[in-house]
Amino acid sequence: MIYQGGEMVNQARDAILEVLKNSKKVLFFILLFNLTASLVSMLQPVLFKDLFDQILPKKQIDTAIYYILLIVLLPVVFAALNSATAYYNNELGKRLSKDLRVRLFSHLLEIRPKQIDQIGRGEIINRLTSQVGMLCEVFVVESVMSIVSNIFLLLSTLWIMLTMSFELTLVAMISFPVFMYISKRFRNKTEKLDDMYYTVLEQGMSYLKDFFSNFKTVHLFNGQEAEKKRWIEWNDQAWGISRKSHVFHNMTVNLIADLVISLITGIVYGYSLYLILSDKILAGTLLAFIIILPRLYSIFKSLFTVHVDLTRMKVIMGNLNEIFSMERIECGHLLPDFNKVPRLELRNVTYRYSGENSPGISKFSLDVEPGSFVGIVGLSGAGKSTLFELIHRHLEPQSGEIRLDGINISEFNIHELRKYVAYNPQKTVLWSSSILENIIYPKKKEEMDESLTRKFNAAVELSHVRDFVEVLPDKYDTKIVSNGENLSGGEIQRILLARTFMNDPKILMLDEYTSALDAMTESCLNDTLLKLKGKVTILVIAHRLSTIKNADYIVVVDNGKIAETGSPEELLSMHGVFRSMYDKQKI
Numbered sequence: 001m002i003y004q005g006g007e008m009v010n011q012a013r014d015a016i017l018e019v020l021k022n023s024k025k026v027l028f029f030i031l032l033f034n035l036t037a038s039l040v041s042m043l044q045p046v047l048f049k050d051l052f053d054q055i056l057p058k059k060q061i062d063t064a065i066y067y068i069l070l071i072v073l074l075p076v077v078f079a080a081l082n083s084a085t086a087y088y089n090n091e092l093g094k095r096l097s098k099d100l101r102v103r104l105f106s107h108l109l110e111i112r113p114k115q116i117d118q119i120g121r122g123e124i125i126n127r128l129t130s131q132v133g134m135l136c137e138v139f140v141v142e143s144v145m146s147i148v149s150n151i152f153l154l155l156s157t158l159w160i161m162l163t164m165s166f167e168l169t170l171v172a173m174i175s176f177p178v179f180m181y182i183s184k185r186f187r188n189k190t191e192k193l194d195d196m197y198y199t200v201l202e203q204g205m206s207y208l209k210d211f212f213s214n215f216k217t218v219h220l221f222n223g224q225e226a227e228k229k230r231w232i233e234w235n236d237q238a239w240g241i242s243r244k245s246h247v248f249h250n251m252t253v254n255l256i257a258d259l260v261i262s263l264i265t266g267i268v269y270g271y272s273l274y275l276i277l278s279d280k281i282l283a284g285t286l287l288a289f290i291i292i293l294p295r296l297y298s299i300f301k302s303l304f305t306v307h308v309d310l311t312r313m314k315v316i317m318g319n320l321n322e323i324f325s326m327e328r329i330e331c332g333h334l335l336p337d338f339n340k341v342p343r344l345e346l347r348n349v350t351y352r353y354s355g356e357n358s359p360g361i362s363k364f365s366l367d368v369e370p371g372s373f374v375g376i377v378g379l380s381g382a383g384k385s386t387l388f389e390l391i392h393r394h395l396e397p398q399s400g401e402i403r404l405d406g407i408n409i410s411e412f413n414i415h416e417l418r419k420y421v422a423y424n425p426q427k428t429v430l431w432s433s434s435i436l437e438n439i440i441y442p443k444k445k446e447e448m449d450e451s452l453t454r455k456f457n458a459a460v461e462l463s464h465v466r467d468f469v470e471v472l473p474d475k476y477d478t479k480i481v482s483n484g485e486n487l488s489g490g491e492i493q494r495i496l497l498a499r500t501f502m503n504d505p506k507i508l509m510l511d512e513y514t515s516a517l518d519a520m521t522e523s524c525l526n527d528t529l530l531k532l533k534g535k536v537t538i539l540v541i542a543h544r545l546s547t548i549k550n551a552d553y554i555v556v557v558d559n560g561k562i563a564e565t566g567s568p569e570e571l572l573s574m575h576g577v578f579r580s581m582y583d584k585q586k587i
């Protein structure tokens with residue numbers, strides 16, 4: 001069971017119930033066809049009984065022919081009703097899965113990117129695609145609808161049986177408690193096997209995702225054999241569990257069910273012979289029971305299998321609710337003033353990653369004057385990127401405050417804040433679309449109007465993207481493949497930079513944006529930042545000190561705290577951490 005803030009999260013169930021509530025017409029047809037089909041199926045044994053017990057002994061040939069015709073036609077009507085039910089079942093299943101997928105996806109869009117890894121990307125993909133499909137199209141529709149139709153069938157069968165022979169019906173019904181007992185006995189084992197099965201499936205998906213992201217690494221380091229081994233191991237594991245589950249359900253459980261059915265059918269036939277010999281029933285009743293009994297037991301068996309499906313449904317519901325239980329980010333309501341460059345203040349900000357001994361950032365305080373250019377340096381793992389993640393609200397401080405012109409950033413509407421404060425992270429993935437659409441993301445080429453074109457032209461100019469795109473045959477329509485395999489590292493960095501400039505931000509945070517650039521391009525981009533200085537607050541994280549040579553002042557971060565701060569000249573004269581970094585970078 002998944003709880004959030006003391007409340008049980010069962011949004012998957014609620015979503016399904018809501019769609020069912022809005023699908024009254026489809027549900028009505030499903031119930032109507034089911035009910036009619038169960039009545040039609042019951043007519044056949046009744047006709048047989050009358051034919052043999054009443055009509056044939058009286059030699060009413062015309063009526064007999066009429067009955068035989070009906071007996072032959074009824075299965076056709078039954079089949080037609082069943083296919084109509086299947087059509088509406090399919091309709092309902094697709095509607096349910098579509099709705100649930102959209103809800104899950106919308107929920108995922110509102111959580112912090114970091115939370116995705118709590119479950120795993122491959123696992124989430126598997127839940128969003130195959131598990132939702134299984135839940136809605138197989139279990140909810142087929143299984144739940146099968147319960148409904150089987151209950152109709154069971155009631156009509158029992159009614160017919162009771163009108164024929166009360167005693168025989170009682171004997172035939174012995175199997176019901178036996179089925180219930182078997183079903184209860186196997187419930188836990190089914191749940192355990194299904195849990196294992198879905199976990200292994202999700203692991204496989206997760207591995208595949210990782211594998212394709214690292215496809216080149218496999219070739220770079222001759223990892224083919226190792227990966228083949230991992231894939232075989234996963235397949236063995238998946239095959240093992242699926243075989244266990246198959247053997248358990250289809251052999252052990254079904255075999256026991258069939259044995260019970262055969263035994264009780266034998267008892268019913270024996271008892272009906274006794275009833276015929278003692279003149280309590282006629283041969284037509286026995287014939288009707290011979291037709292009815294397999295149907296009755298197939299109903300019991302279906303209800304029993306449905307129980308297995310319901311257990312599986314519970315496992316998937318748990319997985320989907322785990323996604324729904326991931327906390328949504330607080331959106332905030334204030335709108336930033338896009339005409340003004342704000343003062344940025346960090347007050348005793350602390351953020352510790354879970355499971356990490358050293359805090360990412362600890363009691364970090366900093367005042368950034370509007371329009372200034374701040375360089376942030378420090379050793380790897382010092383906490384520099386964590387700082388940007390906090391200012392952009394991908395992480396929430398555990399204590400302390402981040403303010404813009406005195407207002408806590410959590411009060412701003414997060415979407416507006418992220419336009420106001422642009423952030424170019426160190427590790428970003430490109431979309432498999434054109435250079436243009438990567439720059440104007442999330443807009444599409446068709447949405448290019450005058451204002452967007454103006455912003456785009458300014459962004460490609462500032463980032464020096466134009467320099468290399470103009471010579472490409474398809475220019476800005478050049479398609480980016482596999483996260484930029486067809487571009488150089490420096491070209492990718494410039495595309496990402498152009499995207500950052502698109503919203504006309506008032507604070508610009510750039511993390512290692514020149515690491516792949518040649519000295520010439522770096523110098524051009526230094527000029528760009530110099531042009532923006534004063535109009536935009538610029539925060540730049542850099543290991544290459546030449547990137548921040550124009551900074552007003554530099555903050556040296558060490559172990560999540562400020563170790564030194566001052567203008568480049570001041571820091572050089574201090575002979576501290578910055579000085580030693582500077583000396584080491586001199587050729």
Ligand SMILES: Nc1ncnc2c1ncn2[C@@H]1O[C@H](COP(=O)(O)OP(=O)(O)OP(=O)(O)O)[C@@H](O)[C@H]1O
Binds near residue numbers: 353359387
């Ligand atoms: N998502 C995360 N989960 C757990 N720990 C993390 C996470 N991100 C970063 N860390 C850890 O927090 C510390 C600070 O990381 P951060 O990325 O802020 O360092 P950095 O100074 O930007 O390093 P670099 O210069 O190498 O980019 C590191 O020890 C890192 O391993």
